[in-house]
Amino acid sequence: MEKSLRKWQIAFFGDKSIVDSEKAVTIFDTTLRDGEQTPGVSFTLEQKIKIAHQLSDIGVDVIEAGFPASSDVEFETVKKICEEGIRPKICGLARSVKSDVDRCIEAGVDMVHVFIPTSEIQRTHTIKKSHAEVLEITREIISYTRSKCSLVMFSPMDATRTDPKELIEVCRVADEAGATIINLPDTVGICTPSMMKPLVEMVRKNVKCRIDVHCHNDFGLAVANTIAAVEGGADQVQVTINGIGERAGNADIAQTVMIMESIYKIKTNIITERLVETSRLVSRFAQIPVLPIQPVVGENAFSHESGIHSHGVMANPGTFEPGIMTPEMVGHRRRLKLGKHVGKHAVKQMLMDANINPKDSELDIIVAKVKEVSGRGKKVTESDLYEIADSITGTGSQEKAVVLDDISIFTGNHAIPTASVRAIVNGRNLICSKTGDGPVDAAMKALLGIAPGNVLLKSYQVEAISGGSDALGCVTIEVEDDRGRIFDASASNSDIVIASAEAMVNALNVVYRTGSL
Numbered sequence: 424m425e426k427s428l429r430k431w432q433i434a435f436f437g438d439k440s441i442v443d444s445e446k447a448v449t450i451f452d453t454t455l456r457d458g459e460q461t462p463g464v465s466f467t468l469e470q471k472i473k474i475a476h477q478l479s480d481i482g483v484d485v486i487e488a489g490f491p492a493s494s495d496v497e498f499e500t501v502k503k504i505c506e507e508g509i510r511p512k513i514c515g516l517a518r519s520v521k522s523d524v525d526r527c528i529e530a531g532v533d534m535v536h537v538f539i540p541t542s543e544i545q546r547t548h549t550i551k552k553s554h555a556e557v558l559e560i561t562r563e564i565i566s567y568t569r570s571k572c573s574l575v576m577f578s579p580m581d582a583t584r585t586d587p588k589e590l591i592e593v594c595r596v597a598d599e600a601g602a603t604i605i606n607l608p609d610t611v612g613i614c615t616p617s618m619m620k621p622l623v624e625m626v627r628k629n630v631k632c633r634i635d636v637h638c639h640n641d642f643g644l645a646v647a648n649t650i651a652a653v654e655g656g657a658d659q660v661q662v663t664i665n666g667i668g669e670r671a672g673n674a675d676i677a678q679t680v681m682i683m684e685s686i687y688k689i690k691t692n693i694i695t696e697r698l699v700e701t702s703r704l705v706s707r708f709a710q711i712p713v714l715p716i717q718p719v720v721g722e723n724a725f726s727h728e729s730g731i732h733s734h735g736v737m738a739n740p741g742t743f744e745p746g747i748m749t750p751e752m753v754g755h756r757r758r759l760k761l762g763k764h765v766g767k768h769a770v771k772q773m774l775m776d777a778n779i780n781p782k783d784s785e786l787d788i789i790v791a792k793v794k795e796v797s798g799r800g801k802k803v804t805e806s807d808l809y810e811i812a813d814s815i816t817g818t819g820s821q822e823k824a825v826v827l828d829d830i831s832i833f834t835g836n837h838a839i840p841t842a843s844v845r846a847i848v849n850g851r852n853l854i855c856s857k858t859g860d861g862p863v864d865a866a867m868k869a870l871l872g873i874a875p876g877n878v879l880l881k882s883y884q885v886e887a888i889s890g891g892s893d894a895l896g897c898v899t900i901e902v903e904d905d906r907g908r909i910f911d912a913s914a915s916n917s918d919i920v921i922a923s924a925e926a927m928v929n930a931l932n933v934v935y936r937t938g939s940l
């Protein structure tokens with residue numbers, strides 16, 4: 424797969440690389456600053472510290488922790504993050520005024536990020552300054568900041584709408600005054616990749632310091648523009664987790680990093696295997712769900728439903744996936760629909776993921792059974808597959824991690840629905856009681872209460888298998904583990920609450936079997 428991609432690149436660009444593949448690009452994450460400016464998002468101090476540690480753990484080079492001069496709370500937050508003593512450089516944002524820079528220094532940051540509006544529209548309508556005045560302010564504030572801090576980033580705000588001649592002048596002034604890196608922000612997201620590349624090349628020719636880029640996603644081009652900036656010679660890129668940020672957000676870290684690592688072979692320090700987990704953490708804290716079709720980290724990024732695609736992927740995953748980016752590389756898992764077209768290869772792979780290694784003859788029977796069940800129109804979940812495999816190989820059933828001992832539900836039109844469960848979890852007797860919005864909700868919460876880790880109920884579906892009030896209810900659920908991976912399970916019972924509880928127990932056992940808990 425990699426070879427064919429390379430062939431294609433050579434056909435288009437000749438034998439020289441699009442970018443120097445020896446090049447390393449550093450990652451500047453602004454989830455805690457621009458990301459927190461997402462409408463409706465407000466992280467608690469504890470969440471911010473957790474995110475900072477996560478960013479550090481996955482290899483981010485610089486963390487923009489906040490804007491210390493904006494409020495006392497923000498100042499304290501940035502200070503606390505600095506005191507954590509984590510590996511990445513901590514950056515604070517400052518307007519081009521000394522008191523803002525001083526607040527950053529007092530908070531203890533490693534890098535100060537100074538910005539000033541430079542486009543005519545922003546200059547005249549926000550700070551009411553001429554270009555000449557902006558040059559003077561820049562010279563003064565950058566040399567002041569540099570005298571206080573060894574790392575100084577300068578941003579000509581709205582760079583992509585700034586007169587190119589004026590942009591070069593202000594960048595030169597900042598460079599000469601001691602800026603260690605110049606950031607080119609596409610503040611309102613109006614640039615295109617074919618404009619971004621020459622823009623970076625032009626600034627690069629005129630300054631000695633490193634170049635960084637900050638792209639907004641108003642037209643959905645944030646990642647494309649960021650990559651174009653790297654093609655133009657940018658040394659650092661600004662990203663956020665899940666692309667959160669002002670308005671339509673910023674460039675997404677997972678997409679930006681995977682394009683660089685997989686397509687361009689540009690090294691970053693990111694531990695890509697933790698991208699999905701990081702995406703889920705920030706999604707939970709920001710309360711912004713990740714779309715199933717979100718590239719790289721979305722639930723469907725490596726799911727195959729159609730027969731032709733599933734077939735191809737079973738023969739060779741590279742047929743209908745990029746190949747140069749695998750689910751393992753980003754901490755995801757491939758999900759295949761277990762339908763009547765399922766192949767031996769796919770079933771074997773799914774069983775191996777759960778440490779089930781059937782003999783070849785057993786595998787044939789398992790595959791036949793899956794086809795037979797799905798041929799009857801029934802969805803075969805992962806837990807159903809493991810059940811089938813266990814019954815044929817004679818393993819696993821006696822070693823279930825979670826065994827439901829007892830469940831009792833209390834409900835009524837004037838009562839708060841309450842569920843109490845007693846279960847054996849890895850040999851330990853555990854009990855849990857929870858209230859909920861109805862008996863099913865209470866039962867689910869009580870069962871999740873006995874599961875270690877942070878498992879969430881992702882989806883819940885119920886259907887009646889036959890008619891009448893004694894109909895058999897079939898419940899299919901999906902749960903998400905704390906690494907963001909999805910598992911499904913189902914159960915049937917004439918009592919819908921019991922069916923739901925059994926489906927949850929089955930789901931928890933699937934999570935245990937694949938080594939997630």
Ligand SMILES: [Zn+2]
Pocket residue numbers: 457610637639668669
């Ligand atoms: Zn921004």
